[in-house]
Amino acid sequence: VSSTESAPRAFGESGRRDTRQRRLLREHLAESEAFVSAQQLHDEVRATGDKVGLATVYRTLQAMTEAGEVDVIRSDEGEALYRNCGLTVEVDGPAVESWARDAAEEHGFTEVTHVVELFGRCSSCSQH
Amino acid sequence: VSSTESAPRAFGESGRRDTRQRRLLREHLAESEAFVSAQQLHDEVRATGDKVGLATVYRTLQAMTEAGEVDVIRSDEGEALYRNCGLTVEVDGPAVESWARDAAEEHGFTEVTHVVELFGRCSSCSQH
């Protein structure tokens, strides 16, 4: 009989192996409050003298995104911007939904749909 | 004395000359309810047998966007998606703002910001 056990990991699920590059990217991402693009992150790391390939930055960010360790948004120019943590919580908003409908109909709109997004620092990240 | 008068135009402000290509794009955009990318629009037009250059599609959509005739959003993949009309109305939302703050803090978040977007059919478009 064979089984696939997974031990707890100190560095998340974004990659199985703990490499120098991933440590660097994790550190830089943790330090910066703001959203950064892959290229910016690449520049930041190299600015400190460390060397990481751009492709690795993209691959790592993609993995971290899939693992839910980072948050992604799109800039108006279509660039992907990443931020540490990525904790997402569903919030129910009956209040907002009725507000949205009323506000839209007030201006003569029908077939209304809405998007509400909240951004903030989670309690865990605030402790750092 | 010289002056630059601008006469009223039947086809909007997105371009000065009324060309075959712009008519085509306007028609196709008006027909489709959904958001479409520049490439999709290009494909749609050519699928009907008409011929338009891709660059023209991009240039026309850009002009129509600046003129406020269409609405633009970014897909999750970073592609620009366009939709007819583009009428935008500012809505004030004191109610939403307090709701957003409360909802976020309920989950332990601080430094909260929020984005609320409403989409719908405006009364003018609904008449078509």
Place this chain on the structure above:
DNA sequence: CTGAGTGCAAAACCTTTGCATGATA
């Protein structure tokens, strides 16, 4: 030792732009 991770360069995207040609007002 073995396979996941890396770097590099090439390629795949979407989008913009330069320039000669074509069409509108």
Place this chain on the structure above:
DNA sequence: TATCATGCAAAGGTTTTGCACTCAG
């Protein structure tokens, strides 16, 4: 006719991918 608009191809940017090499486990 005088421009403005178009088409094409080239170039711009971000992101992905193929492949040989490296390194963590």
